[in-house]
Amino acid sequence: MKSATIxxxxxxxxxxxxxxxIAATEADVLLAVGTSLMVYPIAGMVQVALEAGRSVVIVNAxxxxxxxxxxxxxQGSASAILPAIL
Incomplete structure (x- = not known):
């Protein structure tokens, strides 16, 4: 059995x-949590959302x-911050 991770x-x-x-261009907000945003191509979704005029919220230590x-x-622990904002 293979997990759905990369x-x-x-x-x-x-x-x-x-x-x-598509989701990055259509979402009201792109929420990036617990990531350095240094690994592509997924880190590039932030730029895709920004270019589409979407809001981007980054939660990271x-x-x-x-x-x-x-x-x-x-900036801070996602486990502490997410319950407060969601």
Whole structure:
């Protein structure tokens, strides 16, 4: 049985990547939680959302390359922050 995760070095399924891009352009808000946003192509979904005029909220313990462009950045533990904002 294979899990539905992608390990480093594995390619994403093209259809899944396309669905992610569509979702990033149609969502009211893209919420990036607990990620450095340094691993592509998924990190690029933040840029896709921003270019579509969508809000981007980043919740992470450390800063990310997209913090300056994000609508909201909350630094801290996702397990502490998410219950407060959801």
């Amino acid at each position: 390990m480093f070095g594995q390619s994403l399924v093209a259809a899944d990547l396309m669905r992610a891009e 450390e800063s990310t390359p997209f913090d300056p462009q994000a609508t909201v950045v909350v």
